[in-house]
Amino acid sequence: xxxxxxxxxxxxxxxxxxxxxxxxxxxxxxxxxxxxxxxxxxxxxxxxxxxxxxxxxxxxxxxxxxxxxxxxxxxxxxxxxxxxxxxxxxxxxxxxxxxxxxxxxxxxxxxxxx
Amino acid sequence: xxxxxxxxxxxxxxxxxxxxxxxxxxxxxxxxxxxxxxxxxxxxxxxxxxxxxxxxxxxxxxxxxxxxxxxxxxxxxxxxxxxxxxxxxxxxxxxxxxxxxxxxxxxxxxxxx
Numbered sequence: 597x598x599x600x601x602x603x604x605x606x607x608x609x610x611x612x613x614x615x616x617x618x619x620x621x622x623x624x625x626x627x628x629x630x631x632x633x634x635x636x637x638x639x640x641x642x643x644x645x646x647x648x649x650x651x652x653x654x655x656x657x658x659x660x661x662x663x664x665x666x667x668x669x670x671x672x673x674x675x676x677x678x679x680x681x682x683x684x685x686x687x688x689x690x691x692x693x694x695x696x697x698x699x700x701x702x703x704x705x706x707x708x709x710x
Numbered sequence: 711x712x713x714x715x716x717x718x719x720x721x722x723x724x725x726x727x728x729x730x731x732x733x734x735x736x737x738x739x740x741x742x743x744x745x746x747x748x749x750x751x752x753x754x755x756x757x758x759x760x761x762x763x764x765x766x767x768x769x770x771x772x773x774x775x776x777x778x779x780x781x782x783x784x785x786x787x788x789x790x791x792x793x794x795x796x797x798x799x800x801x802x803x804x805x806x807x808x809x810x811x812x813x814x815x816x817x818x819x820x821x822x823x
Binding site: 600602628630637638639640642645689691693697698699700701702703704 | 752755756799812814818
C-alpha cells in the first residue's frame with residue numbers, strides 16, 4: 597500500500613522555540629494532506645487540512661499562527677509549531693489521501709516541549 | 711455535528727477468543743465508515759471500510775457491517791491472535807465531498823497466549 601513518512605519521529609525542544617515536522621507521501625502524489633493531534637490514550641483530533649498550492653483549512657479552535665502549515669509540493673507538507681510551550685507537547689500525525697481518497701497515515705511525531 | 715462512539719477499553723482476551731468492539735455513529739447523510747488499527751509504535755493502518763448501508767468490510771479475519779438502522783459498525787473477529795494486540799479506531803467520513811475523518815476514542819485490545 598501507499599506509504600507516508602514523517603520526520604522527525606520524536607523531538608524535544610525548549611519552550612519558546614519553533615519546531616518543524618515534515619510529512620511526505622513516498623509513492624503517490626497527494627493534493628490533500630491532514631494534520632492530527634493525539635493526546636495520550638485519546639483519539640485523533642483533526643487540526644487542519646493541507647492543500648497543495650493553497651492555504652490550509654484549520655479546524656475550529658486551532659490557532660493558525662501557532663501551527664503553520666505549508667504544502668509546497670504534491671509529496672510534502674510541513675507543520676511548524678511556533679513558539680512552542682509545554683502544552684503543545686503531543687503526538688502529531690499526518691495523513692495523505694490518494695486518488696481513491698483512501699487516507700494513509702504517517703507513523704507520527706512525538707513532541708516534548710520542556 | 712458528526713461523531714463516533716466506541717466502547718471503552720482495554721479489552722483483554724485470550725488467544726482464539728471471539729472479539730467484538732462496538733462502534734456507533736451520528737452523522738447526517740450517508741457517511742463512509744472505517745476501522746483503523748494502530749500497532750505499538752506505528753501509525754494508523756486502514757483495516758477495513760464500508761461505503762454504504764449493508765456493506766460488509768473484511769480484512770485479516772476482521773469484519774464489520776454498515777448498519778444504518780442502528781447507526782453501527784461493530785468490529786468482529788472469530789479467533790483473535792496475540793499479534794492482533796493494538797488500538798482500534800472507528801472512524802467516519804461525512805458525505806458531501808469532504809474527506810475529513812472523524813475518529814472514535816479508540817479501543818485498546820490486549821490478547822494473551
